[in-house]
Amino acid sequence: MMGGRKIGRAILEIDDVSLAFGGVVALQGVSFDVREHEIRAIIGPNGAGKSSMLNVINGVYHPHQGTVAFKGRKRRNVDPHEAARQGIARTFQNIALFRGMTVLDNIMTGRNLKMKCNFLQQAVYWGPARREELEHRAKVEAVIDFLEIQHIRKTPVGRLPYGLQKRVELARALAAEPELLLLDEPMAGMNLEEKQDMSRFVLDVNDQMGTSIVLIEHDMSVVMDLSDRVVVLDYGRKIADGTPDEVRNNRGVIDAYLGVAH
């Protein structure tokens, strides 16, 4: 299964990143990297700083210390839309879709950054604007096909069950054709079958599109099965980093998070 995918050099390097909100220290000197075509999991107990880490990566928070380098370009204070333009897309822990809009329209918003025509051209919808819209629609349809959501294309998102909404959110992130995809608890609240489907899709995205993935997840069996390497955070510090097997057997991780192994 893993045979065809070549893990390359580091695409994202986190170097000594610290982040604090007033007196609360969210991250403290965290360093790790994500390689090309890799699935990298971040795990840890509640409040360990996992979501903060994602927010640092895509520019929502600016670290007080340390640097983030994406594709070799070091940056410190980058805005989210800038990060998106560079090729970082994400999904959210609590679904952030436009509930009144259809699945198709929601996914189309994922293409927004790539649209070149201005508001006026789009309003007239003629010539280049029309051509561009068709191109984007074709890309979106490919994503719809990939995630097998053809049957809900025209359904308002608010009417969909939770598991499908999560899939739509992933579709929107993929529509941006990211090189790095950040998934914040993509399987939270799902039943077993939905989890299996989602795992399949995550692996397929990684395998067929070659996208590097950073994944936060609490379901340990999912994490251990999907990811190539795992970072473990606890109280804002990195306490372990390695393959799933290495992490599973790490004393510090067992004490802090996994509990006693039987």
Next chain:
Amino acid sequence: MTEQPDTFPRLLLHQAKVRPDRPAFREKDLGIWQTWTWAQIAGEVRILACGLAARGFERGDRLAVIGDNRPRLYWAMMAAQALGGVPVPLYQDAVAAEMAFVLQDADIGFAVVEDQEQVDKLLEVLPQCPRLKHIFFDDPRGLRHYGQAELTAFEDLQAAGRGFAQGNPDFFSDELGKGRPSDVAVILYTSGTTGQPKGVSQTHAAMIQTARVLVAFDGFTDKDDILCYLPMAWVGDFLYSYAQMHIAGFCLNCPESPDTVMTDLREIGPTYYFGPPRVYESILTQVMIRIEDAGWIKRRMFHSFMAVAKRVGMGILEGKPGIPLKDRLLYRLGEILVYGPLKNVLGMSRIRVAYTGGEAIGPDLFDFYRSIGINLKQLYGMTETCVTVCMHASGDVKLETVGPPMPGVEVRIADSGEVLVRSPGLMKEYYRRPDATREAIDAEGFFHTGDAGYFDARGHLKIIDRAKDVGKLADGTLFAPKYLENKLKFFPYIKEAVCFGQGRDKVCAFINIDTAAIGNWAERRNLPYSGYADLASQPAVLDLVRDCVEKANRDLAQDPTLANSQIRRFLVLHKELEADDGELTRTRKVRRRHIGDKYAVLVDALYSDKASCFVVTQMRFEDGRTGTVSADLQIVEAKTFSAAAARKAA
């Protein structure tokens, strides 16, 4: 007149010559309907056939075809036939073990499948099927890292075909020339409710002749459209989609995915539609749910115009005289306001002919579609006879029957009541099962259907039950318990019914009421009740059930063959029949004999002149404990009717 093409590949070339630019296939891909013309698919099939030949597929070889309805899978069937091979479509949702049986039984060496799911299943059974050497897959998703030597992508098969065709330009037409109408065109495995499935071998001649009759019967042309959404392994899809497109030259539309059928139906607007009763039922249920959720104006409008439709809609559809002008105008208005938009939402605006078959359809369901102007008809047949035994002709439709025999089909009723069929569409044989073939087709060439039925006064065939379940009353009249029970169960108040009468002088019945429906009825009348047993013993409920039984009797009285099996006495059981108590099968069919033994006291009481009977029954609760229930059951006499009285009342 020139000679008509007599094999499917020749028909394909014929269509490509006569209407090269008419659409033959459409498939929704990436949200857009893609079209292939007859000329294009003739080219595709040639390439595919050459590709298969390049991989060693020979005359007489069998090709498994597994997947949802996809144009490429249909083309693969065409290509196999062009080489004198035999396509064997399999049910795509079958588990691997079931597939292994067919692959071994039909000795299959080549398979064309849709996607990873099917590839996985075939790879799983590969060790049991050593003959299977080539698997071609349409959708490469997820298969990139599969290294098995047996696997080839569809594109690579096409490329091999192009190469082969270049080297052997005359190969395709030579192979076509070798085909004979008596060759087997397809092997279709019957689902087989008992024992292992059997492969039904149908020849080109049988399928083509049958399809010609059907196309003429309903006047199909190349302007028609059909949505192929039923399994390719089912004879109905092969005949109605594949065979008829070859004759009429119409277009097959393949849905985007099994989940999108309703949307695709609406976008395509087929003119010709087939579905088993459950499909029509689920569509109607969806409509009713949405109507109940709609605002009150829409709801009122829907219900009042549906009442009009119920009153006169079917008469208008059948062109009956004597419908008052006022009703005609109201119906016209209803068409604009309700029926038209409704049909549009269901994708049924353009339907000229719709068929249902396979099992009994409820009167409410049947009438609903016909009353809004959808020409829904019934048919009767099975895989072994290319379906086509009996069909309703437009304008001559009766709910109770499956229509008169089709042209060229001989139907005979055996002394046992079994329906026997001899037709040009009769199968050649069960594949490699001469024993089963001999059992099914007698010396005169009649196929024994296993169904019991008879002809009514208008020459329509009426199917009543499986032949082995049909018996006789003491005076020799026909006793078809399932038919009677179905008739009772079509009433919403009756959930289950068990009829007795084998070798007796009259028919009596046990009845289970539907707690939800009767409970609702009781609430509207302010009748208090505590549960099933209480409800079942209330005199008002017994009266309600008696009305239903008498209505059924009135219907039965109109039919001379069944008039004697009107239900004389019945009782409403004190407990619901349960699979846990062995009274129903797990698929909720009543186990008549077991129930008769278990409640022998009650059966005896029905056939005595007692007016009530005391009964104690053991029952098992859901938590596994057993307990007893006892009740003093009233036995109700139901009115029966003479044929004349029934007509007057109707």
